[in-house]
Amino acid sequence: MASWFQIPKNSPFSLANIPFGIISVQSASRVPAIAIGEHALNLNAFASSGHLSVFDQPTLNAFAALGRPVHRQVREYLQNVFRADTQFPQVLKDNADLQKSALVPLSQVTNHLPMQIGDYTDFYAGLNHAYNVGVLFRGPDNALxxxxxxxxxxxxxxxxxVxxxxxxxxxxxGQILANPAADPxxxxxSPCKKLDIELELACLISKPNDLGKPVSIEEAEDHIFGLVLMNDWSARDIQAWEYVPLGPFNAKNFGTTITPWVVLIDALEPFRAAGLEPGxxxxxxxxLREKRAENAYEIPLEVEITNKGGQPTLVSNSNARNLLYSFPxxxxxxxxxxxxxxxxxLLGSGTISGKEAKTQGSLLEQTNGKNPIKLADGSERLFLEDGDTIILRGTAGTEGNYVGFGDCVGTILPAVSF
Amino acid sequence: MASWFQIPKNSPFSLANIPFGIISVQSASRVPAIAIGEHALNLNAFASSGHLSVFDQPTLNAFAALGRPVHRQVREYLQNVFRADTQFPQVLKDNADLQKSALVPLSQVTNHLPMQIGDYTDFYAGLNHAYNVGVLFRGPDNALxxxxxxxxxxxxxxxxxVxxxxxxxxxxxGQILANPAADPxxxxxSPCKKLDIELELACLISKPNDLGKPVSIEEAEDHIFGLVLMNDWSARDIQAWEYVPLGPFNAKNFGTTITPWVVLIDALEPFRAAGLEPGxxxxxxxxLREKRAENAYEIPLEVEITNKGGQPTLVSNSNARNLLYSFPxxxxxxxxxxxxxxxxxLLGSGTISGKEAKTQGSLLEQTNGKNPIKLADGSERLFLEDGDTIILRGTAGTEGNYVGFGDCVGTILPAVSF
Structure with missing residues (x-):
């Protein structure tokens, strides 16, 4: 799809994408927007010209609750508005005033959480991750x-x-065991000494279901608004001590980072692919049985660490196909x-790891706390150091038509002093 | 404290209590209220007479966020208004119009969740419960x-x-193992066959803390608005299959019941008592080290099961002292x-069990799935049956000055058919 608007060919936010988010500019209020190339389209300003009327909210919840047919229609309308052969040139293409008031360079935009998140659930659907971690704790025979x-x-x-x-x-x-072998x-x-990342995708819910009313596998996808990239930061040493018998708690509760642009489930449809172990x-x-075999997505994913000095190192390449279970x-x-x-x-996928070296979605799997990763500046990492910045990326499609999430970025500050 | 208002001596909502909640009457909007004897005082109507002005909300969040000194002042003012020797007789005692507009019999009131709950965390601070359950799964030597x-x-x-x-x-x-010994x-x-209750207390948070800013043990109590009684319904068979390695999920996510009246932390102050194992x-x-030794509360708790026929059976007596850790x-x-x-x-305490027979806060501990409880009608229970109604109660203090939570009631309906 060609556009009259300038969209760089390498942008994750091509005309094939149209992801939704919440932005503010300078001290103005939060408003819904889409990302298009290197700009955001302020949907509140756009809607005030009379074409859409659900975008006067500081979150996307109201829009998401309208349901998938509406999201689809709005996305297609916005694609049409930006297309070179738009049927509605008067709306934006030939409307310099609205372009001026509604189009903002992404560099001038502050991103916010796209939705008011009620509950956040994290799944463990990355088969290779579950296996890799299981091998570390229980050996290969009882890994899963x-x-x-x-x-x-x-x-x-x-x-x-979040x-x-x-x-x-x-x-x-928090509490860690300096000497795990000691008895008692x-x-x-101590500050966490084994701070890790987890490369995940996550979906956001659109249509709710009432208490006592399960959602069938056939209807499940229509309850999904779209996907974001997620870094589920994990304190491995805090987790190892606290997690029996009720699971991770403080090891995970200090922060979870998501990309601010929600890629609609319809935008990912062209990238459907067979998942793991169809049998x-x-x-x-x-x-839990889905009709179609293509219940995963072909989305290349990557993890980059940039140290304090600013040198980036690509440490992992994975793919969204590495999930045993789908979001539906x-x-x-x-x-x-x-x-x-x-x-x-918000429903997280669990860590998405491949099988080969340098395809794992966590440092624990890559280093096992023993075999350091070498960064571009020559320094080594078993786990994260203060000042490290982690960037996750995920982009489907081909040049000119990328459907991507943008960067999922987080920097580790030193521990609070007590 | 004597009152000019009729408050039954056995009411959990004495003048010593003054719990806060959210009510509606017929089809009117949700409004804040207090419970006093067998009535609710509509605080929106009360405030509109000019005496208080924070009660125009459908939840208590705005009031709670004002902080403990304000809660204390408002509670003491409301106690004064209802006291026989009130300093403000013109406010309510001698104001028949306001009594008519603001006092509603509890029998005419619909109760709602008192607050918009952001996150719900459940602790496991009931030492005897953790021990009892540990014995069932790992034997007495490794119970904890x-x-x-x-x-x-x-x-x-x-x-x-919730x-x-x-x-x-x-x-x-959900998924259960009909034959846990089979391999593979x-x-x-199946519908859950081991449906259980968990007798808990829970606190609601008033003052928030920013991300990255821990709350010290000295300041922690000032972040607590008050307490409610809670039934953390649990599907033991679903839990046994799903819970490794990340803890309970579907076994707990179908419902958690709380009492609608929040007993302020100040109302419980007279009932401070030494907790378990001060050493x-x-x-x-x-x-985690608290200065004072009295970090628990002396609050008798009870569990009652009423079967379909309406016959109640008291199955357990416990006490809030059976917690190893305090809410701060x-x-x-x-x-x-x-x-x-x-x-x-919302922060739950975990199941509160005593050490003796008939003091446990769950059926699992009382029956171990083997030794049934006999109900008043002669029927037996290992776990809950459809139509069973569970009532939890907790009341501190003495007749005429009870500080109680009221009933925490839930009835089990049959499983949804698929």
């Missing part, structure tokens, strides 16, 4: 728990500390008990 | 995990399905990583 191939394992996460890309986070402090085990108080899907209980399966499983999902709820 | 006496174990819960007392819940369905383990899809507190890391310790631990708590966040 017996339930793993029957249900998408998940835990409730912390919604309050932050938009660019928000720096302090290294967390006595913890010490496994056929053996699932019926409430996660929705169906989450609600099978009658649990209600609300508009804006 | 090594971390248990060093930190208040917790997991993130599901906020969307409901006010009186809301019926469907029995959840293959789950079946343990001295050995905690400094961020939970707040300090939760935030030590920098995690932000928001106004309205």
């Amino acid at each position: 728990q017996p339930n793993y191939k029957h249900l998408p394992v998940a835990y409730h996460g912390r919604a309050s500390s 932050v938009p890309s660019g928000t720096p986070l302090h290294r967390p402090s 085990k006595v913890p010490t108080f 496994n899907r056929d053996s699932l209980l019926p409430y 399966q996660m929705v169906a499983h989450h609600t099978i008990t009658g649990c209600n999902l609300r508009t804006g709820d | 995990q090594p971390n248990y006496k060093h930190l208040p174990v917790a997991y993130h819960g599901r906020a969307s399905s 409901v006010p007392s009186g809301t019926p819940l469907h029995r959840p369905s 383990k293959v789950p079946t899809f 343990n507190r001295d050995s905690l890391l400094p961020y 310790q939970m707040v300090a631990h939760h935030t030590i990583t920098g995690c932000n708590l928001r106004t309205g966040d």
Whole structure:
């Protein structure tokens, strides 16, 4: 699709994308927007010219709740408005005043969380990640728990500390075991020494379901607004001590970073691909069984570490195909008990790792706390150091028609002093 | 304290209590209120007479965020208004019009969630419960995990399905192991067959803390608005299959019931008592060490089951003293990583069980799935049956001055059919 508007060929926000987000410019209020090339289109200003009227909110919740047919129609309308052969040239192409008031360079924009997130749930659907971590803890024979191939394992996460890309986070402090072999085990108080990343995708919920009303696997995708990239920061040493018997808590609650632009589920449709172990899907209980085999996405993913000095090092290449369960399966499983999902709820995929070297979505898997990664400046990393900046990227498609999430960025600040 | 207003001597809502909640009457809007004897005082109507002005909201979040000194002042003022020797007789005692417009019999009131709950966290601070359950799973020698006496174990819960007392819940369905001993383990899809209760207290957060700013143990109590009673319904068979390695998820996400009246932390001050194992507190890391020894509350608690036929059976008597960690310790631990708590966040205590027979806060502990409880009508229970109504009660103090939570009620409806 060609556009009358200048969109760089390498932009993740091509005309094929049209991701939605919440922006503010200088001290103005938060408004809905789309990203298009190197600009944001302020949808509040755009709508005030009379063409759309749901964009006077500081979050996307109201728009998302309208449901997938509306999202699809609005996205297609906006694509049409920007197309070289637009049917509506008078709306924006030939409307210099509206261009001036509604189009803002991304460099002048502050991004915010796209939605008010009610609950955040994190799944564990990255088969290779679950296997890799299982091998580290239990050896290759018992790497995966017996339930793993029957249900998408998940835990409730912390919604309050989900932050938009660019928000720096302090290294967390807490209880760690300086000497795990000692008996009795006595913890010490310390800044986390094994701070890690987790490369994930996450979906945001559009249409809610009532308490006591499960969402069927057939209907599940229509409850998904779109996807974002997510870094589920993890304090491995805090986790190792605290997590029995109820799972991770303080190891995860200090921050989770997401990209601010929601890529609509329809924008990802062209990138459907077969997921892992299609045979496994056929053996699932019926409430998790999907009709189509292409229940994953072909989205190349990467992890980059930039140290204090500013030198970037690409440390991992993965792909969204490395998930055993799809987002519709996660929705169906989450609600099978009658649990209600609300508009804006966030469901993380779990860490997305490949099988080969340099394709893992966490440092734990790459280094096992023993075999350091070498960065471009010659320094080494087992885990993150203060001042490190992590950038996750995910972009589907081909040049000129990229559908990407933009950068998911977070910098580690030193621990708070006590 | 005597009142000019008729307050039954056995009411949990004496003049010594003054709990806050959100009510509606017929189809009118939700408004803040206090419970006083068998009435609710509509604080919106009361405030409109010019005496208070923060009560025009459908939740208590705005009032709670004002902080403890304000809550204390408002509570003391309302006590004064209702006292026999009130200094302000013209406000309500001698104001028949306002009495008519603002006082509503509780029987005519619909209760709602008192606050918009951001995140819900459930702790595991009931030492006897953790021990009892540990014995069932690992035997008496390893009943408590090594971390248990060093930190208040917790997991993130599901906020969307927290409901006010009186809301019926469907029995959840999901994956269970019909034959746990089989190899390989293959789950079946079924309504939960081991549906249980958990008797808990929970606190609601008033003053928030910013991300990256831990709350010290000294300041923690001032972040607590008040307490409610809570039933953390649990599907034991779903939990047993799903919970490795990340903790309970679908076993808990289908519903959590709380009492609608928030008993302010100041109203509980007279009932401070020594908690369990005071020696343990001295050995905690400094961020969890409280100055005063009385870090628990003397609050008798009870569990009643009423079957379909309406016959009640008291199945358990416990006490809030059976907690190893206090709510301020939970707040300090939760935030030590920098995690932000928001106004309205809910922190559960974990199941509160005694050591003796008939003092446990769950059926699992009482029956171990083997030794049934006999109900008043002669029927037996290992776990809950459809149509069972569970009532939790908790009341501190003495006749005429009870400080209670009122009933925490939930009825189990049959599983949704698929």
